[in-house]
Amino acid sequence: MNIHFNPIKCLFRQLPAQMVSAHCDLPCGVYDPAQARIEALSVFAIATKMADSSDTDYRTRAIIIKEQRAELVKHHLWVLWTDYFKPQHLEQHPNLHDLFWRATKQAGETKHLHDAATAQKLLDLIDEIAEIFAATKAAAK
């Protein structure tokens, strides 16, 4: 039996709560897939350099930094997905959810696979998102 069980806390965890934002995003509307692409380029470059090195210390550092960059890719994609894109964009681009899902999954793949091809696939998916982003920007003008 869990002696730390607190029924009141458990109840409050289950009750519906309104989300209140304590974010540092910019409601002025500054969004750009380039942020995710720059981090993905870092992942690609690190993977390329890792392939050329047999230095274990260097490779260890590279893995750590690649993990961080891949996480940043996920973050920037999530911001675009959840903050920039709106329901009307999804109507015009019905593959949007699937594309973001595949791109963020691919960012995860680049963490545990160290080859440049995996990173290139991530870049390709971000480029697809960037095309849709550009189309929505053009349509808004």
Add this chain to the structure above:
Amino acid sequence: MLKITPFGLYQVAGESMLPTYQPGTRLLGLRWFRRHTIKPGAIIVARQNHRLVIKRLASLTSQGAMLLGDNPSASTDSRSLGVVPLSAIEAVIISKVVQ
């Protein structure tokens, strides 16, 4: 908007209220209150740009309420967005219920 219940349950998303509140913390807010009785230092929920934000009330001016995050380096608040009218304040946080 009519606030049917005097209390509201809120969940923090983001890091601008660190170290006071971690992301995911659940808070109890008082929604029925007299706005002119809120004191600087109180943590409030306010409507800003069509969304609810949680900030600390830094000061009250004739223009409105100056809101700041407890974690200035990770907070978009009145420094960039300006003051909010008192009518935008939805609730005053009275208790942390779940970390």
